[in-house]
Amino acid sequence: MTGARQELLARWRAEESEQPEGWDFSALDGRMWADPPPWDLDAIWGEALGAAQHVLDMGTGGGEHLLRFRALLPADVVATEGWPPNVPVARKALEPHGIQVTDFGAPDHDPDSAPMPFPEGRFDLVLNRHEAYSPREVARVLAPGGVLLTQQVGSGELPELHALLGAEPEEPTVTYDGFVADAKAAGLRVVDGEEFTGAYRFVDVAALVAYLQRVPWQAPEDFSVDGYADALLELHERSAGGEIALTQRRFWLRARRPA
Numbered sequence: 370m371t372g373a374r375q376e377l378l379a380r381w382r383a384e385e386s387e388q389p390e391g392w393d394f395s396a397l398d399g400r401m402w403a404d405p406p407p408w409d410l411d412a413i414w415g416e417a418l419g420a421a422q423h424v425l426d427m428g429t430g431g432g433e434h435l436l437r438f439r440a441l442l443p444a445d446v447v448a449t450e451g452w453p454p455n456v457p458v459a460r461k462a463l464e465p466h467g468i469q470v471t472d473f474g475a476p477d478h479d480p481d482s483a484p485m486p487f488p489e490g491r492f493d494l495v496l497n498r499h500e501a502y503s504p505r506e507v508a509r510v511l512a513p514g515g516v517l518l519t520q521q522v523g524s525g526e527l528p529e530l531h532a533l534l535g536a537e538p539e540e541p542t543v544t545y546d547g548f549v550a551d552a553k554a555a556g557l558r559v560v561d562g563e564e565f566t567g568a569y570r571f572v573d574v575a576a577l578v579a580y581l582q583r584v585p586w587q588a589p590e591d592f593s594v595d596g597y598a599d600a601l602l603e604l605h606e607r608s609a610g611g612e613i614a615l616t617q618r619r620f621w622l623r624a625r626r627p628a
């Protein structure tokens with residue numbers, strides 16, 4: 370292998386690191402961009418919080434997103450976090466604000482298999498940004514008239530990335546139509562929502578590798594720089610060492626438990 374290739378691989382290996390704690394993409398500032406979706410999630414979240422008294426934030430990460438709304442939070446807010454390294458991070462961030470963190474996460478591939486540790490009708494607002502959930506369980510823990518707000522990363526964006534890396538593409542399971550149908554089947558009324566296709570842009574292969582360290586579930590299961598060296602070098606050559614654009618998919622929906 371040439372010296373130039375060895376150098377590239379060494380640079381990409383340097384991007385392989387432990388995932389940072391919490392939910393923090395700041396190391397990618399100026400190296401990666403995602404087109405903003407056309408809806409204003411902050412406004413949607415904020416308006417719902419202004420009308421809610423008993424709130425659950427599912428998969429809070431390190432609580433970063435929830436705390437952006439701290440001025441709007443009612444007295445009764447609970448969060449779940451199921452990724453073990455982030456449970457203490459979320460507790461440290463949220464407990465000083467009176468927000469209890471429950472160690473719970475629904476398994477991505479079978480969210481219905483894990484009952485949520487809350488009684489029926491406990492919340493009037495369930496917030497869920499980019500976290501797996503069971504619509505049936507969410508419907509159960511919502512009070513009559515209560516609302517689920519979720520934004521999801523559509524897994525329709527994955528086949529392109531996996532094909533670029535020479536990995537077997539998976540069938541997309543996180544889709545707007547599927548989530549709407551599942552919410553309805555769980556007895557929720559879907560009252561609003563939208564899907565969006567945009568782009569991610571990475572300044573180079575190193576930025577893509579750094580991104581995949583932060584969202585390892587998006588990468589092929591066995592992804593590593595050395596294991597995927599040929600595909601990464603080919604991607605580097607095809608992009609002339611410069612920008613890589615990939616498809617981004619997002620959707621959001623608002624669903625209500627009938628009163």
Ligand SMILES: C[S@@+](CC[C@H](N)C(=O)[O-])C[C@H]1O[C@@H](n2cnc3c(N)ncnc32)[C@H](O)[C@@H]1O
Nearest residue numbers: 392428429430434450451452455498499500585
């Ligand atoms: C995509 S994050 C979103 C966090 C938060 N809701 C937000 O919007 O900022 C969803 C969940 O994935 C968890 N997570 C992070 N890294 C993970 C990993 N390697 N495996 C499984 N879950 C992980 C986070 O802790 C969080 O609970």
